[in-house]
Amino acid sequence: MKIKDVLAEAKKLEDKPDINLLKTQSAPTLIHVLIAIEETIKHLTKLYADSRISDNKKKEFERIIREAETRSMAILTILRNRK
Numbered sequence: 001m002k003i004k005d006v007l008a009e010a011k012k013l014e015d016k017p018d019i020n021l022l023k024t025q026s027a028p029t030l031i032h033v034l035i036a037i038e039e040t041i042k043h044l045t046k047l048y049a050d051s052r053i054s055d056n057k058k059k060e061f062e063r064i065i066r067e068a069e070t071r072s073m074a075i076l077t078i079l080r081n082r083k
Contacts, residue, residue: 003038006072010034013079030075037072041065 010031047053048061 003034003041003069003072006069006076007034007038010076010079030079034072034075037068041068 044061044065048058053061
């Protein structure tokens with residue numbers, strides 16, 4: 001699942017009135033973490049497209065992006081389980 005899809009679902013969970021996510025202090029923080037992950041991935045994607053970047057750096061960016069997407073899914077799972 002791409003970070004933009006994760007963020008969209010997390011925002012939907014936050015917006016549902018029957019879910020008391022906003023009553024917990026950590027829920028908005030998790031949304032902000034997802035937004036920060038999305039911004040980081042956007043930045044790394046731009047850097048990745050730069051032809052001056054070495055293949056080793058590109059592999060490192062790919063690894064970081066995969067890890068960020070995995071962590072964002074874990075955060076989304078936490079938000080889903082708070083229903």
